[in-house]
Amino acid sequence: MNPGKVIILSGPSGAGKGTIARHLLSREPRLSFSVSATSRAPRGDEQEGREYYFLTAGEFRRRADAGEFLEWEEVYDGLFYGTPRAEVERLWDRDRVALFDVDVVGGMNIKQVFGDDALAIFIRPPSLEVLRKRLVARGTDSPERVEQRLARAGRELAFVPRFDVAIVNDRLDDALARAERLVRDFLRDDA
Ligand code: 5GP
Secondary structure, three states: OOOOOEEEEEOOOOOOHHHHHHHHHHHOOOEEEOOEEEOOOOOOOOOEOOOEEEOOHHHHHHHHHOOOEEEEEEEEOOEEEEEEHHHHHHHHHOOOEEEEEOOHHHHHHHHHHHHHHEEEEEEEOOOHHHHHHHHHHHOOOOHHHHHHHHHHHHHHHOOHHHOOEEEEOOOHHHHHHHHHHHHHHHHHHHO
């Protein structure tokens, strides 16, 4: 197989990227999750090296300055997220296809690096109103934080045309099936 292929999942927070990522990982054995580094604190039962590599802001900066990230972003005020180059190499050494869950700017940057070897999928909510309801129902964000995420989501939607494909996450089952088909087709020649 071609060890150079990657799958990018991007889209507003709350659109369902995480759910779709977990589904794809459970259905497609060639995929492995690319674990990002972040300067935010662990949430819930998140574990070091599973969801993220958790770094202090200072350590994150040092690694960014040393060029250790393929891309990195200050996704929220004061919170940094980045894709370690070593992570992608680690997955390729194991003949895996890397799956990224990143914000839309990070997604576009990764697409630029890998070109046709990357399938860039934009996961979009049916509408901003539905997204608001989901963020409120999730209950992990304060009302101000929900408004911030919505404002950001509006700006992120402008990136849709730059992705290879967009999936509207209206009915989750349909979105999961569509994502699975797209990934299978993209990896078909590699069997
Ligand atoms: P959360 O804090 O909810 O886990 O993630 C916040 C946002 O950061 C999500 O949109 C997630 O996809 C994005 N993100 C996670 N890792 C990376 C990364 O390595 N690079 C970029 N650019 N965004 C990331």
